[in-house]
Amino acid sequence: MTYDSAATRSKILAAAIEEFSDHGFAGARIDRIAEAADANKRSIYVYYTNKELLFAAALHQVINELNEATPLTEDDLPGYAGRMFDYLTQRPAALRMHLWRQLERPELGPDAADVYSEKMARMTADSSAAHLPPTDLLVLITGLTQSWILAPRDLLTAVSTADPYRPERLAEHRAVVVEAARRLCAPSGSNRTPE
Known part of the structure; x- marks a missing residue:
C-alpha cells in the first residue's frame, strides 16, 4: 500500500479544525489531533512545523471555505446575511474558529482587508x-x-422550551435576520412606520 501524503495532510487538517474549534489554540492537543487523523505526531510536525502554523492553516481553510460559500455581495447585503446565517448554523465550527482566533491569535489567518476595502469602496x-x-x-x-x-x-428558550435549533425556528430567525439587514441597508427614513 502506498502512502498518500495529500490524504494524510487533509485528515490532519480536518482533525485540527475540530480540535481547535472545540478547545481553542491553548487547549488543543497535538496528540488528540494525531489520533483523530490516524496519523503520527511526527507527520504533523513534518507538514505543519508547529502548533501555531497548524492553527494558521486550519484558520485559512475554515475562513476560505466560508468566504467561497458566502461571498460578500455588496449589492445584496440582506441575501448575504441570510446565506451567512445558514452557513454558520450548519457549520458552527467556522464561527468557533473565528472566535478562538479573535481571543487567542488575532494576527493569524488570511488577511481579508483588501477584499473588504474593495467591497466598501463599491x-x-x-x-x-x-x-x-x-x-x-x-x-x-x-x-x-x-x-x-x-x-x-436561556434567552432562546425563555418563551418556549422547544429546541431553538429546530429547522422551523431557525427559518423564522433567518427571516428576521434578513429583514433586519434589509432595514439597515435601506436609505434613511424609509424604515419608519406611518404614524
Missing part, C-alpha cells in the same frame, strides 16, 4: 447605498448573522 460609490458608513454596516450585518448562535440558550 458600497460608498453606489448612490443607493445605506445611510450608514460601510464598515459599520458590515459589522452590524455580521453581528446579525452570528446573534442566534452566540445568544445564551
Whole structure:
C-alpha cells in the first residue's frame, strides 16, 4: 500500500479544525489531533512545523471555505446575511474558529482587508447605498448573522422550551435576520412606520 501524503495532510487538517474549534489554540492537543487523523505526531510536525502554523492553516481553510460559500455581495447585503446565517448554523465550527482566533491569535489567518476595502469602496460609490458608513454596516450585518448562535440558550428558550435549533425556528430567525439587514441597508427614513 502506498502512502498518500495529500490524504494524510487533509485528515490532519480536518482533525485540527475540530480540535481547535472545540478547545481553542491553548487547549488543543497535538496528540488528540494525531489520533483523530490516524496519523503520527511526527507527520504533523513534518507538514505543519508547529502548533501555531497548524492553527494558521486550519484558520485559512475554515475562513476560505466560508468566504467561497458566502461571498460578500455588496449589492445584496440582506441575501448575504441570510446565506451567512445558514452557513454558520450548519457549520458552527467556522464561527468557533473565528472566535478562538479573535481571543487567542488575532494576527493569524488570511488577511481579508483588501477584499473588504474593495467591497466598501463599491458600497460608498453606489448612490443607493445605506445611510450608514460601510464598515459599520458590515459589522452590524455580521453581528446579525452570528446573534442566534452566540445568544445564551436561556434567552432562546425563555418563551418556549422547544429546541431553538429546530429547522422551523431557525427559518423564522433567518427571516428576521434578513429583514433586519434589509432595514439597515435601506436609505434613511424609509424604515419608519406611518404614524
